Amino acid sequence: MLCSSARKPRWPMAFTACAALCVVTACSTPPRPANAVIIPGPASADERVIEDPVGQRFVLYDTVKKIAVSWTNVSNEFVYNFTTPSDLYTMGNSLTNHFSIVQLQNGRAVTVYTLPDAAHDAIFPLAADGQNAFFLLVHYRDDGSEEWRHIVRWDPTTRTLHPFVHVEGAIEQGALAGPTLYFTVLRPDRAVWLYRLPAANLNAEPQLVSTHWTDDPLLAYEGRLVKVADHQFVFDSIHLPVRAVNVLTPQGVLVQFDDDPKSLTTRADVFQLSDGRHLGSATSVEGVEWMPNGVQLDCDGRVEIVSWSYAGGEEENPS
Amino acid sequence: MRRTMLNAISAAVVSLAFVSPTVAADESNSIVTTQDYLPHTNTSQTLTLPSGEGSLTANVWRSTFASQTGNALTWNWQVSAVYSGSRTVEWIRTQWYSQADLRNGASITMGISGDSATASYSSSWQTVRTQVKYWTNDNGAKESDYRGNVVIGPQSDYKQGSIVTVNTATVKLAGDPKTYAISAGV
Known part of the structure; x- marks a missing residue:
């Protein structure tokens, strides 16, 4: 069962203990853990950290010379973005994890949250609308295999993550359409199921919308999902091709x-x-x-x- | 991009044998096609993906000897990214650059529009790198490849043996939110 109330997420319990750690780390400058992701820092007022959405990296860009001067170029360190404009990103190492939530502020990258279990957890942007941000949290075993996925809501005030209690399974994509959070789940038979739930209610039971969805990009506009057919976005009579990053x-x-x-x-x-x-x-x-x-x-x-x-x-x- | 640039590249890289056809330049600036064996330097690096998802290999190949045409030196190069495994590939990318020690305004290009780089007008050696270029397949193919010529000139302002070609292979598998990469260089 992919979305079930019968199987309680394990992460929330761990989270309570880890929240204290989060508060501590937010108030002090902890030593950078081994294998932590290094983000380039501007060396002058002319340089700004920007995001390369195709290369999935942060770039240090000289706004006067109009050239890229450096990148986050450690192997297997990647930046992940929302499908809506946001200054929040996640970043981590595909082999060692050490994921964090990073905010781009005035041309600088600021780490606003570091996952407590750096070696076993990874976090990816799922859906955002400018006010709310939801992430996909993935927990891995010691051998690198996945143990579970959850959707978590970001609280920017307390810099904490709050899970949806009844959401699990191979969650893949998400989109916010007004007050509704849509998300897709990849089934063992490779089918893609679409669910929805009220974004404000962490205790809500997901409602199954479709058992025949696709793995095309999940985008929302004017309170509804944008249809995708034949690798094209379809909005009324408008057809626009799906690209690598949308x-x-x-x-x-x-x-x-x-x-x-x-x-x-x-x-x-x-x-x-x-x-x-x-x-x-x-x-x-x-x-x-x-x-x-x-x-x-x-x-x-x-x-x-x-x-x-x-x-x-x-x-x-x-x- | 939804097509495979070179279907046969990997086989060529792995076999390390005959590249057919191979384009080379002769002293009189005319282009000739040859079936001859082309001595080359190559390497592969493989990343084993977690959880039994397969492996990702970066291959890079460059001819050992440069052909000289007038004042220019030309090498052949090939790069590829190959995923081995049973998972569906969302996209796979090969990304490359070359660098060499140059001086006195010498330049290097890998033959792609806008990738050339030039040393400053100084007699001291500088490491000059071409712009990074890439090719992505997002049509479900498990391989992405590209090839071309790298040209340096003038020959007198190239430090012999300093050329390096680097390829980074990157893959995104369906169902795995992570992206993986491995690099190889010759």
């Missing part, structure tokens, strides 16, 4: 990242989902910075800014 803003602006087959660099494209308008693009993208109503694409040799109005649609594009 981020949907609350204004319905789809920001996509993928390989550019000509330059063999990262290409970004920005679309208005409601009418399919192409708002902007760039190649040689080294990383991205989210703005209140826009996105800054830090490229090799230039910076492209694509802005949109609060209601959606292009506002200005200096580039």
Whole structure:
């Protein structure tokens, strides 16, 4: 049973004890554990830490020279992002774990939460809407095999994680549609099941929505999930191809990242989902910075800014 | 990207034998095709994935000797990322660069648009690295590969034996939230 009240998550009990550790670590500067992830720090006011969503790394970008000067380039250290604009990321090592939640603030990466069981736990962004953030917490055995997955809600005030009591199974993706949290679960027969539950209720029982869902990206806009068919996002009469990385803003602006087959660099494209308008693009993208109503694409040799109005649609594009 | 650039690359890298056809440049700047054995340097690094998910291998191959055309030196190179295992591959990527010790404004390119790098106009040796480029397959293929020529010029401002080519293989498997990588260099 993938979503069951019969099997209680083990993590919440461990969490109580670990919460004290969290408070302690938040108030002091603990020694960096062995194998901890190293994030590049700006050496001057010209340098900012940005995220490379395709390379899954943080990049130190010189805003004057407009070049990337360094990266988080330790093997198997990767950065994971939400499918909505957020300054929260998770980062960890695929072999040794040591995951943490990292916030990009004014061009700097700040670790806001380190998992108490660094060797056995990993955490990945699941769903966020600007006010709320939910993560996928995965616990591994000593041999590296998975023991369980849970969805946890991030409390930014206390910097703590709170699990949904009745959610477990091979949870894969999530999306917030208004007050509802949707998530997919991969079944042993490779089928994908879609569930939903009220995002505010940690004790809620998940409701099964579909036993024939897909592993396509799970995005939500205007309180409903965006349909995906034949590897294309379908919104009313608009069809837009699914790319490697797809981020949907609350204004319905789809920001996509993928390989550019000509330059063999990262290409970004920005679309208005409601009418399919192409708002902007760039190649040689080294990383991205989210703005209140826009996105800054830090490229090799230039910076492209694509802005949109609060209601959606292009506002200005200096580039 | 949803196609395999080179289906035969891995076989070529593993066999270490004949590369067919091989493109080389002769002294008169004309391009010729040869079936001859091409001496090369190669290496592979394999990462065993946790929990019996299989393994990921980074292969990199570069011809041992450069052909000289005028003032330029040219090597052939090939890179690949190969996943071995039963899991479904969401995407697999091969990512490469080369570097060499250069001086006096000499340059290096791996033949991809915008990847060239140039030493400053100084008589002292500098390690100069091409831009990192990559190729991703997200069509379920278990392999991603690429090949080309690396060109350095002028030959007199290249420190013999200093060229290095590095390939990083990265894979994302369906059902596993983690991404895995391994690098190899020659």
